[in-house]
Amino acid sequence: MKLELVLPLLVPLGTAIACLFASASRTVQRGLSVGGSAGLLAAGVWLLRAVDHRGILAVQVGNWPAPFGITLVADLFSAIMIVATGFVALAVSIFALANLDAERERYAFHPLYHLLLLGVCGAFLTGDLFNLFVWFEVMLMASFVLLALGGERPQIEAAVKYLTLNFISSGLFLTALGVLYGKFGTLNMADLAVKVSAQPTGAALSSAMLLLVAFGIKAGVFPLFFWLPASYHTPPVAVAAVFAGLLTKVGVYALVRVFTLIFTGDVPTTHGLLVWISALTMVTGVLGAAAQYDIRRVLSFHIISQIGYMTLGLGLYSTATVAAAIFYVVHHIVVKTNLFLISGAIAHVRGTTGLKALGGLYRDLPWLALLFLIPAMSLAGIPPLSGFWAKFALLQGAVAVQGYASMVVALAVGLLTLFSMTKIWAEAFWKPEPDGATGGSRGAVPGAMLVPIVALALVTLGIGFFPGVLLDYAARSAEQLLHPQAYCEAVLGRAP
Amino acid sequence: METTLAIVIGGLYAISFYLMLRRSLVKLILGLMLFSQAVNLLIFTAAGLQRGQPPIIPPGASAVPTPHADPLPQALILTAIVIGFAMLAFTLALARRAHSGLKTDDLDELRRGEQP
Numbered sequence: 001m002k003l004e005l006v007l008p009l010l011v012p013l014g015t016a017i018a019c020l021f022a023s024a025s026r027t028v029q030r031g032l033s034v035g036g037s038a039g040l041l042a043a044g045v046w047l048l049r050a051v052d053h054r055g056i057l058a059v060q061v062g063n064w065p066a067p068f069g070i071t072l073v074a075d076l077f078s079a080i081m082i083v084a085t086g087f088v089a090l091a092v093s094i095f096a097l098a099n100l101d102a103e104r105e106r107y108a109f110h111p112l113y114h115l116l117l118l119g120v121c122g123a124f125l126t127g128d129l130f131n132l133f134v135w136f137e138v139m140l141m142a143s144f145v146l147l148a149l150g151g152e153r154p155q156i157e158a159a160v161k162y163l164t165l166n167f168i169s170s171g172l173f174l175t176a177l178g179v180l181y182g183k184f185g186t187l188n189m190a191d192l193a194v195k196v197s198a199q200p201t202g203a204a205l206s207s208a209m210l211l212l213v214a215f216g217i218k219a220g221v222f223p224l225f226f227w228l229p230a231s232y233h234t235p236p237v238a239v240a241a242v243f244a245g246l247l248t249k250v251g252v253y254a255l256v257r258v259f260t261l262i263f264t265g266d267v268p269t270t271h272g273l274l275v276w277i278s279a280l281t282m283v284t285g286v287l288g289a290a291a292q293y294d295i296r297r298v299l300s301f302h303i304i305s306q307i308g309y310m311t312l313g314l315g316l317y318s319t320a321t322v323a324a325a326i327f328y329v330v331h332h333i334v335v336k337t338n339l340f341l342i343s344g345a346i347a348h349v350r351g352t353t354g355l356k357a358l359g360g361l362y363r364d365l366p367w368l369a370l371l372f373l374i375p376a377m378s379l380a381g382i383p384p385l386s387g388f389w390a391k392f393a394l395l396q397g398a399v400a401v402q403g404y405a406s407m408v409v410a411l412a413v414g415l416l417t418l419f420s421m422t423k424i425w426a427e428a429f430w431k432p433e434p435d436g437a438t439g440g441s442r443g444a445v446p447g448a449m450l451v452p453i454v455a456l457a458l459v460t461l462g463i464g465f466f467p468g469v470l471l472d473y474a475a476r477s478a479e480q481l482l483h484p485q486a487y488c489e490a491v492l493g494r495a496p
Numbered sequence: 497m498e499t500t501l502a503i504v505i506g507g508l509y510a511i512s513f514y515l516m517l518r519r520s521l522v523k524l525i526l527g528l529m530l531f532s533q534a535v536n537l538l539i540f541t542a543a544g545l546q547r548g549q550p551p552i553i554p555p556g557a558s559a560v561p562t563p564h565a566d567p568l569p570q571a572l573i574l575t576a577i578v579i580g581f582a583m584l585a586f587t588l589a590l591a592r593r594a595h596s597g598l599k600t601d602d603l604d605e606l607r608r609g610e611q612p
Binding site for chain 1 (some may be wrong): 532
């Protein structure tokens with residue numbers, strides 16, 4: 001048994017169970033939650049090192065051989081995603097200590113949070129499509145409850161929409177699995193890759209399109225994103241931050257996985273469609289953000305436009321662009337989580353995130369203003385921050401495959417992102433506070449909020465000043481993704 | 497048998513999408529319910545139907561007799577039914593909560609929380 005491969009699942013599961021048993025004591029639960037998240041980060045780093053040294057790892061659960069049993073696989077892409085998950089989990093679990101009310105913590109916030117992480121990690125590690133569906137459901141179940149927890153009216157309304165769209169997405173996912181199984185008699189991803197490539201082009205196209213819609217809903221691409229800006233601004237910031245940072249990326253991960261491993265027979269059709277979808281996603285997301293006047297709603301719309309960049313990297317389908325997409329995913333997880341956490345800190349100090357009621361934050365809290373600028377400018381792609389390198393790598397890759405039209409869209413959307421970020425800056429930080437503002441608590445930002453914000457900002461700066469490390473990892477993961485022979489060999493135990 | 501089931505599945509998909517497109521919360525839930533059942537039937541049918549051929553090794557033999565029903569899709573459906581049941585239970589609880597706050601069955605009323 002390869003323990004490093006199973007540990008990212010065992011740690012959150014164990015933490016969730018332990019938190020349930022400790023439900024009587026708030027202090028013990030909090031300690032367990034932060035400790036469990038730190039453990040997940042450590043397990044992720046261990047896994048990444050193991051994959052780095054020994055190549056792709058695979059475990060057949062219960063020793064049932066490959067196409068029949070459940071396979072857990074970790075290649076570099078999965079391992080990088082697990083590390084990013086662990087990092088965000090740790091940051092948000094610390095932030096949650098200052099953000100959540102006693103009521104929510106008593107009603108099982110901590111166990112649910114770790115079950116959510118379990119679902120996310122499971123989705124990154126599984127090598128079987130049906131198992132991926134099960135992990136999605138684990139993740140969704142936890143996210144439904146986290147979204148509705150507290151029972152405020154906007155939350156309940158948001159939960160109805162979120163649940164309906166995700167229910168439909170799961171149904172379409174299962175439909176695709178039924179059709180795939182009927183045609184190919186297997187749902188193991190590596191086995192499918194071998195069997196689909198042996199069939200004439202187009203045999204798997206119907207399933208590919210169904211999966212594109214199913215994962216597209218989860219990732220929030222055009223025109224399937226409507227649930228996202230309708231729901232992400234309603235729960236407490238700690239919940240919204242982990243949703244914004246991780247959940248849509250699970251959809252992107254699933255898209256990257258199936259469209260590099262299984263559905264590669266008809267690249268002009270499937271990936272050409274992805275390029276169009278990506279361009280429309282970027283444009284609608286950023287235009288939607290321009291019309292919003294609440295920080296969290298602006299940020300929610302920006303998740304959509306940034307998802308477009310990631311799927312664009314996949315759609316252009318070369319080693320360089322897929323590598324850029326992976327770099328983009330990691331950068332965006334860090335930056336977007338941080339921006340949501342900062343909006344939480346603003347809400348804590350001022351009692352609102354509405355841009356019209358805010359103002360004067362630069363005068364009162366210059367440090368918070370600086371901490372906002374780092375992820376905001378990184379999101380817009382200002383050098384030398386992480387977002388610049390992500391966009392630069394993507395554009396460089398696009399030049400090589402002559403994707404000039406998508407380059408123009410990407411650059412224009414970058415400019416509009418800068419517009420949105422400067423709008424938040426000008427309205428919330430720079431302009432004097434409007435007369436008759438709601439007031440709210442005028443206290444300082446608590447330490448438990450500041451620590452994760454600073455840590456995430458440092459990582460953004462770190463990626464910005466030393467992009468080589470992550471670029472190298474991303475390039476090698478893309479190399480593995482676009483040459484899936486090693487993956488199939490690790491899972492099936494023989495050369496395809 | 498496949499043809500009959502295919503028509504039934506198509507009908508169930510159509511009905512469930514029609515119900516989901518209505519404005520009523522109750523019809524939405526009925527639609528979701530039918531949708532998950534339609535999907536289960538689709539997996540069952542797409543994987544191939546075998547009548548009266550359980551995948552059980554008879555006493556004395558060493559392998560399953562060759563036309564036999566594939567047990568894997570049935571295992572998949574069983575899992576999907578359990579998950580669908582849990583989702584449905586949560587949906588019903590949520591709908592009850594939404595209804596007690598909204599005092600209406602009209603989904604368009606949910607827009608109010610979305611105003612900027």
